[in-house]
Amino acid sequence: MRIDVEDLHIAYDGRTVVAGAHLIAAEGEITGLVGPNGSGKSSLLRTVYRHLKPVGGRVLLDGTDLRELSPVQAARRVAALPQERGGDFELTVREVVAMGRTPYKRAFAAEDATDRDVVSKALADVGMADHTGRRFTELSGGERQRVLLARAFAQQTDVLVLDEPTNHLDIRHQVELLALLRAQRRTTLVSLHDLNAAASVCDRLHVLHEGNVVASGPPREVLIPALLAEVFGVHAAVVEHPLTGDPLIAFDHRAPADGPVLPRSGPTTARVGS
Numbered sequence: 049m050r051i052d053v054e055d056l057h058i059a060y061d062g063r064t065v066v067a068g069a070h071l072i073a074a075e076g077e078i079t080g081l082v083g084p085n086g087s088g089k090s091s092l093l094r095t096v097y098r099h100l101k102p103v104g105g106r107v108l109l110d111g112t113d114l115r116e117l118s119p120v121q122a123a124r125r126v127a128a129l130p131q132e133r134g135g136d137f138e139l140t141v142r143e144v145v146a147m148g149r150t151p152y153k154r155a156f157a158a159e160d161a162t163d164r165d166v167v168s169k170a171l172a173d174v175g176m177a178d179h180t181g182r183r184f185t186e187l188s189g190g191e192r193q194r195v196l197l198a199r200a201f202a203q204q205t206d207v208l209v210l211d212e213p214t215n216h217l218d219i220r221h222q223v224e225l226l227a228l229l230r231a232q233r234r235t236t237l238v239s240l241h242d243l244n245a246a247a248s249v250c251d252r253l254h255v256l257h258e259g260n261v262v263a264s265g266p267p268r269e270v271l272i273p274a275l276l277a278e279v280f281g282v283h284a285a286v287v288e289h290p291l292t293g294d295p296l297i298a299f300d301h302r303a304p305a306d307g308p309v310l311p312r313s314g315p316t317t318a319r320v321g322s
């Protein structure tokens with residue numbers, strides 16, 4: 049299933065935050081949304097999982113306007129990991145993941161064998177199979193995140209919309225999650241702050257800047273030093289990852305692109321014993 053975002057305009061209380069965004073998420077690909085804080089990534093994703101109604105433009109799923117679908121039809125096509133990870137659910141881990149089966153159930157219908165299998169697999173996929181009886185409210189931030197991701201998997205949709213899914217995860221779980229997304233080959237639209245993770249995992253990237261898509265394409269073509277300086281305000285070199293061959297962005301953490309450069313104390317100035 050393919051997503052087309054066409055001329056999307058989003059506003060909060062009359063203040064426009066996304067102004068005429070266009071983007072495509074191709075079938076079975078991982079499409080990344082990157083951009084600085086406040087550039088509109090979460091707002092755009094909220095319109096794709098129907099949490100927010102745009103003031104203009106539309107979101108198409110295989111050519112059908114999302115707003116023409118009923119809530120159940122939409123929930124069978126699009127599952128989300130929202131940025132709001134709240135949900136003070138007084139529920140167990142398993143019960144939270146089972147909520148992903150709601151679009152397939154009649155009201156108050158009991159879980160059947162398929163539901164149980166799907167929920168168990170989703171929990172195993174995110175490495176939470178040993179925590180099924182724990183209360184959701186007692187989990188760490190990263191554990192909650194993995195449970196909510198399992199809920200999205202249990203929804204068995206063609207489309208996944210994930211807002212910063214690696215937030216709170218330690219590096220091992222970040223790598224596992226991104227590998228899992230790649231293995232699933234669902235149409236995935238994902239926002240990521242980690243540009244190196246985006247470069248490794250995404251087939252295509254869209255860069256949002258002040259509410260507009262300013263660059264789109266494969267990571268190698270998009271993540272170039274000039275764009276990193278212009279959009280993110282950082283000095284960086286892009287080299288080849290020694291293990292994977294992916295683009296690897298080496299940031300200069302000592303100085304923003306337009307800021308003062310800190311004095312360096314590298315090997316050329318630090319002389320021991322002289």
Ligand SMILES: Nc1ncnc2c1ncn2[C@@H]1O[C@H](COP(=O)(O)OP(=O)(O)OP(=O)(O)O)[C@@H](O)[C@H]1O
Pocket residue numbers: 060065083084085086087088089090091092
């Ligand atoms: N519920 C809201 N009410 C009013 N303004 C909002 C709301 N949510 C977001 N905004 C504003 O919309 C703009 C875009 O925010 P958004 O959260 O979409 O950006 P983002 O790119 O996801 O940022 P971040 O990287 O910090 O998560 C920001 O100026 C933000 O203050």
